[in-house]
Amino acid sequence: MRYLTDRKRVDGLGTAKSGVHHFWAMKVSSIALIVLIPLFIFTFGSVLGSPYEVVLDYYSRPFPAIVAALTLVVGFRHFHMGAQMAIEDYVHGWKQRGLIIAVMCLSYAAMAVGVFSIARIAL
Amino acid sequence: MADVNRGNRPLSPFMLGKYYRFQLNSVTSILNRITGNAMLVAALLIVWWFLAAATAPEYFAVVDWIVTSFIGDLVMFLSLWGIWYHLLAGIRHLIWENGVGLDMSTSDKMGWAAIIGSVLLTLITVAVI
Numbered sequence: 001m002r003y004l005t006d007r008k009r010v011d012g013l014g015t016a017k018s019g020v021h022h023f024w025a026m027k028v029s030s031i032a033l034i035v036l037i038p039l040f041i042f043t044f045g046s047v048l049g050s051p052y053e054v055v056l057d058y059y060s061r062p063f064p065a066i067v068a069a070l071t072l073v074v075g076f077r078h079f080h081m082g083a084q085m086a087i088e089d090y091v092h093g094w095k096q097r098g099l100i101i102a103v104m105c106l107s108y109a110a111m112a113v114g115v116f117s118i119a120r121i122a123l
Numbered sequence: 124m125a126d127v128n129r130g131n132r133p134l135s136p137f138m139l140g141k142y143y144r145f146q147l148n149s150v151t152s153i154l155n156r157i158t159g160n161a162m163l164v165a166a167l168l169i170v171w172w173f174l175a176a177a178t179a180p181e182y183f184a185v186v187d188w189i190v191t192s193f194i195g196d197l198v199m200f201l202s203l204w205g206i207w208y209h210l211l212a213g214i215r216h217l218i219w220e221n222g223v224g225l226d227m228s229t230s231d232k233m234g235w236a237a238i239i240g241s242v243l244l245t246l247i248t249v250a251v252i
Contacts, residue, residue: 027217027220030213030216030217031217033210033213034210034213034214037206037210038210041203041206041248041252042248042251042252044169045203045248045252046252048172048190048191048199048252049187049191052176052180052183052184052187055176055183056176059173059176068173072166072169072170075166076166079159079160079162079163079166082156082159082160083159083160083163086156086159086160110166110167110170113170113173113174114169114170114173114174116174116177117170117173117174117176117177117178118173118177120177121173121176121177
């Protein structure tokens, strides 16, 4: 038996069925990325093209390593949600569900590979 | 009236160009989505580059050669513009979400600011790096 009234169960959910969670998560991650992306562009950009030893030395330092790891985690989460939005607009039915799952797997896999690699270089 | 064409109507954004004339607002909107999704290529290349750097010098040499090759450079350069554009266009959305700047003249100004600003930031970044 449910103790919640029907009104209470749907309150605040809106047509998206989960309230404004997706919108809010997009907004928060985008604000984080306004800070992270310029930091990443100038740290990563300055070392891209350098020899192997220089790259390892550079990413053994805490600041560039933490910026890179955070950018990949927040960036891929932002990509995951944004790409899902685009898929929901253009693709429908089982293709839509399959693509959304594929994008999620790809995003978390890329995140994991990136964070593992940076940690391995840094430590 | 019978809806004869149901399920077969052209839908946005595939209306752009063909049925709707291009306007600043529709172009900046679709560019935001295109840049956001297209950056996946550069992002995966960067992750691959980190993986190679964490693995072995020989592996790094191969991936670094690909990332800094002509095609790699082109992908990185276009993505650099893409990310600056996406960042500025994103700020425009964050402003809009407060119910501010939604009138035509302000959103047009912000649209041009995103386009011109992203080109300038790209050139500045290339010059600094």
